Amino acid sequence: MWPIRSLHLWLGAGYVALGVVNASITVYYPEGQNPFATTTAGAANYTGAAAYDPTTLQPPPVPTGQVFQYNVPLQNGGTPGLSIPIPAGFLGFSIEMSVVNQVVGKNSSIIQVPFLNLMSNLQQRSGRVLVRVGGNTQDTATLVPSTPDGKILEKDIAGASGPTQTPPLIFTPDLLTMLRSVSSFVNVRWFLGIPFNDTSNWRLGIVESGQSIIGDYLLGFQAGNEPDLYARHGHRPANYSPTDYFNEFGQLAQALQADTNVLNPHQLIGPNIASADWQPDQVWSTGFITTYSADLAFLAVEHYPTDNCFAQFGVGNPQDPQALFGQFLSHSFQQGLVAPYLASTLLAQQSGKQFLMMETNTASCGGFAGLSDAFGAALWGLDFAMQMAFSNFTGALMHVGGQSVFYNPFTPPPTNQSTFHQWTVGPIYYSALVMAEAMGPSNDTQVLDLAVNNGSNYTPGYAFYENGNPVRLALFNFNSDPSGASTATANVTINNPDGSSATPSQVQVKYLLAPSVSQKYNFTWANQTFGDVFQSDGRPVGTEQIETVNCDNGICSITIPAPGFALVFLTSNSETETAGAPSTTFATTAVTKLHNTASVDPAVLATSNGHTDMGDHVGSTSPGSVSGATALVVVPGLTVLIAVVAGLAVVRRGML
Structure with missing residues (x-):
């Protein structure tokens, strides 16, 4: 004063x-x-950026009738129902193209150090990171030699269209050089998108320059972004159908083959539908996979559990995040999200293709305040990722928007605050970090939903297998109960095929924790955290704590707080924290102010x-x-x- x-x-x-x-x-x-x-505004009157909204929900009540002591029997060799071998780096990120100059870097010479650190944390565990640059803004983006002000990206705000007011973009080759520069520091593998708004004049510059600049770090190009919503959003006639998309995809494939500046015309990704107005089988029934098999590098879909479009843009139906919160904290909800794609992942295997979830998060149109940015979202994202891997997806990307969304895995500070504020790391990044450690870098990990505790919705579990044997175990507790009465105990045993015990004498455990599912920020993974809003440079802080649990009489009893998640390392060589790459952090080498x-x-x-x-x-x-x-x-x-x-x-x- x-x-x-x-x-x-x-x-x-x-x-x-x-x-x-x-x-x-x-x-x-x-x-x-x-x-x-x-005035001093309460959370209900908050008028700042959505990315830092202080709204806090009430934790859902603990459902009655639960059992908190249960057995987890595992077996070496011969376990049925395992997923296919899943490639490393399963849970990555989809960055909206219009904010890539905020999230990744200003240009190829000035890259965001926190972004490099965040990617390095994942590489350290899984060996690589999958990142897509695209979204709605990819469909109207145009590559130009330069911009009047020298920036790598410009938005035409006045030309914004659609219910989400998507602005057309122009970008320069230096944006692609920037992506390649990132990959020289961290093993990030990229997905891009070919503009799909003008099929009479294909703009293939992003393919020509992308392939020559990014090289082997570029995995593929999306052909269209959520084409099943084109008619609804006014980008195609009202009767636009899967057959129309099939034909346009073919026109694009022909244009790529005819372009002598395209190094590889066989890197397309489709159909990228949102599973809203079309379902995958409607696209498959056109002969899409068989007709374009040589052109397709990946099959992919995009899907959000729900939307918040009414609150953000005045379209659709109003949603109450408090009423929805409990759904996200139920294992059957994640199973229901994946169930419509089981036939498609099987078809992908039969066709020799990988199947990707190219874009997802808690809710489209930016997510929900108090839900998408709370600890419960970290548990949801982790369960959803593991359920997709178990269901034979080969990768999934969580969307990253700008300051106007609630669900960002990580958010740089507003430009005018960048000299005194650091980044904000959200719950979904914790999901990706833990998922990287659960999967590891082997490219051969198989996943099993164990249906433990009689298939409980609130204490699910997964096992991760290598060479047919369980090496890591994931245990959830979706309940939120500070009294301790809802702490779960999983009694783990491992047997050989002949029935003899293979339970080790002790196991190591890491915990993902917060006092409540509604807590915002300051979560801990093995006692390390990325802090509160505006507090992170991309490196976890705090002293790491890995618990040792002794196993008595062939039983390892693992406690899982309510709420919480435990990753159990079942063998002496199954820890993956540094299995993907050496621990690396980056320092600022230049300042712009x-x-x-x-x-x-x-x-x-x-x-x-x-x-x-x-x-x-x-x-x-x-x-x-x-x-x-x-x-x-x-x-x-x-x-x-x-x-x-x-x-x-x-x-x-x-x-x-």
Whole structure:
């Protein structure tokens, strides 16, 4: 608190003294804000960016009739029902193309260090990371040699269209060079998208330049983004059908084959439907896979469990996140999300194709405040990822948007706050980190939904197998109960095919924890965290804690707090934290702001009484400029000190 004794101001050649006033100051207002209109807004009245919304939901009540002690019998060799071998790096990210210059880097020379660190954490565990740059904005993006202001990407906000107000983009080859630069630091493998809004004039520059610049780190190109929604969004006639998409895909394949600047015309990904207005079997029935088998690198779909489009854009039906919260914390909900794709993943295997979930998250149109950014979403994302792997998906990508969404796995600070705020790491990134460690880097891991505890919806479990034997075990507790009465105990045993015990004498356990499913941020993985909003540089902080559980009488009893998740390492060589690559972190090597970079610890500022007398010190906020002002101004009744000016310096004097 600063009592103001006197303030004076030089304005041109005139000196003004307006008396003396005692006033307490606790808030500084930047230029453009009205100091007389100050209020403290509760979470319900929050008007800032969605990415930092403080809304907190109530944890769903603990369902009655649950059993919290149960057996988990495992067997070496011969276990039926395992998934196919799943490639490493299963759970990656889909970055909306319009924000790639915020999330990945400004250009190929200035890459976001926190992004590199976040990707490195995953590479360390799984060996590689899958990242798609695309989304709705890929369909209208155009590659240009350069932009007027030299940026790698520009949005045409005035030309935005569709229910989500998607702006057309132009981008330069340096955006692609930036992606390749990232891969020189971290083993990120990329997916891109070919513009699909003008099928009479295919814009293939992204393929020509992408293949030549990114090279082997480029895995494929989407042919269309959610084409089953094109008619609904006004991008195609109302009768646009799977057959129409089939024909357009064929036209694109022919254009690629005819383009001598395309190095590989066989990197297409389809059909990328949202499973909203069409279902996958409607596309398969056109002969899509057999006709275009040589052109298809991957089969892919996109799917969100629900949407928040009414709240964000005024379309669709209103949704109540509090009412939905309990659904996300139920294993059967994740099973239901995957069930419509079981026939398609089988067809993909029969066709020799990998099957990807190219874009997903908690809800389309940005997710829900209090749900998408809470600990429950981390548990949901982890269960959903494991259920997809068990169901023979070979990769899944969680979507990353800008400041206006709730579900981001990670969010850079707004540009005007980047000098004093760090990144915000959301619950879905924790899902990806744990999933990377559960799967490991072998490219041969198989997954099994164990249906433990009589198929409980609230305490599911998975086992991860290598060479036919269980090596890691995943145990969930979706309940939220601070009393401890809902803590689960899983009694784990391992037998050989002949019935003899193979249970080890001890196992290692890592926990993903938070006090409540509704807690926002500050979750811990093995006691390490990425902190609160604006607190992360992409590196986990804290002392890692790995629990050792002794197994008595051939039984390993693993406790799972409510809420919580336990990853159990069943053998001495099954830990994967550094199995993918050596631990690597990155440091800032350049800064883009060279002036006005001083900072003050907020805690120090809040308790300061201005004991340092600056005397008649004169300064300016403009580089290279010093004002002739030598004093301050007092305004009776004014409770806020405003430092504003071009050619006008406000200086503290005689503060007590």
